[in-house]
Amino acid sequence: MMSQPLLIAAAAVLLVVPGHLLAGGLMLYEVGTDNVGLANAGAAARAQGPSTLASNVAGIAWLPGTQVSAGAQFLHGHLEFETDGATNVAGVDGGNAMEWAPGGSLFVSRELGEGWSVGFASYGDFGLSLDYENDWSGRYFLQNGEILGMSLMPALAYRANEQWSFGLGVRAFYAALDSQLAIDNEPFGLLERPDGRLSYSDHDWGYGANLGVIYAPVPGTRLGLSYTSEIDIELEDGLDLEGVGPITTTLLNDRGLLGADTRLDMQVPQTLTLSLYQQLDSRWALLASVNWQDWSRFGEVGIELDSNRPRSATLEANYRDTWHLSLGTQFRFAPQWLWSAGVGFDSSPVDDDDRSLAVPMAESWRFGTGLTYSLDGHTDLNLSYELVWLGDMAVRQEKPLPAGEPKQVSGEFEDAWIQALSGSVTWRF
Numbered sequence: 544m545m546s547q548p549l550l551i552a553a554a555a556v557l558l559v560v561p562g563h564l565l566a567g568g569l570m571l572y573e574v575g576t577d578n579v580g581l582a583n584a585g586a587a588a589r590a591q592g593p594s595t596l597a598s599n600v601a602g603i604a605w606l607p608g609t610q611v612s613a614g615a616q617f618l619h620g621h622l623e624f625e626t627d628g629a630t631n632v633a634g635v636d637g638g639n640a641m642e643w644a645p646g647g648s649l650f651v652s653r654e655l656g657e658g659w660s661v662g663f664a665s666y667g668d669f670g671l672s673l674d675y676e677n678d679w680s681g682r683y684f685l686q687n688g689e690i691l692g693m694s695l696m697p698a699l700a701y702r703a704n705e706q707w708s709f710g711l712g713v714r715a716f717y718a719a720l721d722s723q724l725a726i727d728n729e730p731f732g733l734l735e736r737p738d739g740r741l742s743y744s745d746h747d748w749g750y751g752a753n754l755g756v757i758y759a760p761v762p763g764t765r766l767g768l769s770y771t772s773e774i775d776i777e778l779e780d781g782l783d784l785e786g787v788g789p790i791t792t793t794l795l796n797d798r799g800l801l802g803a804d805t806r807l808d809m810q811v812p813q814t815l816t817l818s819l820y821q822q823l824d825s826r827w828a829l830l831a832s833v834n835w836q837d838w839s840r841f842g843e844v845g846i847e848l849d850s851n852r853p854r855s856a857t858l859e860a861n862y863r864d865t866w867h868l869s870l871g872t873q874f875r876f877a878p879q880w881l882w883s884a885g886v887g888f889d890s891s892p893v894d895d896d897d898r899s900l901a902v903p904m905a906e907s908w909r910f911g912t913g914l915t916y917s918l919d920g921h922t923d924l925n926l927s928y929e930l931v932w933l934g935d936m937a938v939r940q941e942k943p944l945p946a947g948e949p950k951q952v953s954g955e956f957e958d959a960w961i962q963a964l965s966g967s968v969t970w971r972f
Contacts, residue, residue, distance in 0.1 A: 569671040569902065570812070570836060573929060575614030575648040579965040580913020580927030582885035584871030585830025587818035588767030590757060592923070592969045593650035596664035596698055598816065599769040600710030601755035603652040603662040604702035614967030616646040621960050622673070622903060626680045629939065629953035634680035636954075637900075640673040641961065648967075662698040664712070667691065669811055671902060681900045681952040682725035682738065684940055688901060692811065693717045696753065706760065712753035716811060718776045719746040727950075728788035739787035749774040749811065763822035773837070774811040779804055812837040826875045830885070834867035838892040861897040866890045869909065881915040883927070898938050903956050908932045913965075923969040933959035
């Protein structure tokens with residue numbers, strides 16, 4: 544149990560870096576590849592291009608010659624928060640917190656001979672960006688925040704025979720966090736003063752490994768198993784204050800928070816994916832995936848304050864493991880055209896009572912479709928679209944402040960969704 548002074552200090556730190564944001568963020572299947580059109584179905588077993596590096600590194604052992612795939616992607620969401628009567632902070636609704644966000648990817652594979660292949664991948668599969676209205680009711684919880692993760696990964700794969708292939712990737716993971724929120728300059732409500740602002744920003748590198756295996760018991764059938772290890776990230780910055788009034792400044796200073804360097808430990812969770820690719824005939828294929836993500840172990844956020852009164856604490860964000868199930872199909876309706884479609888379901892990493900304004904997540908459904916066109920047998924063009932349906936997400940948050948009445952925001956994200964539009968080109972040499 545934390546002491547009361549330490550609890551207050553930790554709460555003050557979380558004013559600028561919400562604990563749920565650090566504990567989780569958002570892990571993405573959508574990285575600017577044709578996988579978007581399948582809702583991740585069959586991802587660890589398809590091995591249809593160098594983008595298999597993002598889902599199963601063993602897949603490049605099935606690719607002949609040299610192949611290069613470059614992709615671009617745009618994410619856009621409908622995340623509008625409407626407050627209800629239980630909110631005790633004056634302000635407007637949140638507006639749409641998730642506008643268009645670009646992304647990109649690059650994958651390269653090369654066959655070396657005697658069963659060996661090498662590859663390199665650059666992609667971003669972790670992140671979340673939210674930007675609420677400046678004068679909205681939840682501004683003391685989060686004004687805007689962005690956490691982004693990019694992976695750089697060289698890989699080596701070996702195809703032992705016609706049935707088995709194995710792969711290993713060494714992953715360098717770059718994480719960047721930037722977060723701001725408002726500070727109440729009149730916690731006692733005696734005067735009318737404009738809000739101040741508190742911000743936190745840092746970046747770090749972490750390292751991990753990707754392992755994969757593909758087994759083909761008979762021609763046209765592939766089973767893929769892929770594992771990604773946990774990655775530890777450490778972020779450190781001071782509590783940067785702007786326009787903070789004398790009362791709030793005195794209260795923060797009395798608790799040793801002014802000038803304090805704040806270190807936050809976060810983890811990108813380990814994952815395990817099992818996939819099936821089944822060629823039904825010359826035109827149709829069936830694909831499926833089961834995925835597990837270890838969020839429960841990483842629901843704890845470590846906080847250390849380095850000031851004249853050093854303190855540390857661990858706050859529990861109450862995360863739990865998540866499961867993903869997806870089913871898809873591919874149909875070659877002409878020699879140069881391949882149509883893909885898929886549907887997927889992801890369980891929620893949080894209960895309704897633990898959902899936050901920083902990471903508004905719930906169980907979700909994915910609906911994807913895409914088209915691939917082969918120009919000349921050496922160049923493929925793909926365009927894919929996916930809708931992620933989150934539905935209604937209720938949020939009720941309350942936090943103590945250094946002084947004054949606790950802030951409370953209550954309401955709902957109604958009919959929330961995220962969409963992904965992806966385009967990619969693959970060259971084969």
